[in-house]
Amino acid sequence: MATVTVSFSYDTEKHKRLHRWLEGLPNRGKSEALRNALNDHLGQNGITLRDIYNEIQDLKRGGVAVVSEESPQQADIPADVLDNLSKLGL
16 A cells, blocks of 8 residues: 645635635645545535535525535535534534
């Protein structure tokens, strides 16, 4: 098994939430945290915050909540909503 190093760039103003998160990670824990976040995004760890947000939006529109790993990505989630959900441990 080979170790692969990947780098990426982002704008600190446009991606403030990402920047705050990355800056808050310990230097020796960043790779593991990034791997975990990517795995979560790929749906390997169940329901995501995006799934929860999309279902909340459906309920507001009068729909029925059906949360699954295959929920469509309907909209970008505002950073403040994600921050509040994260504080709840979701």
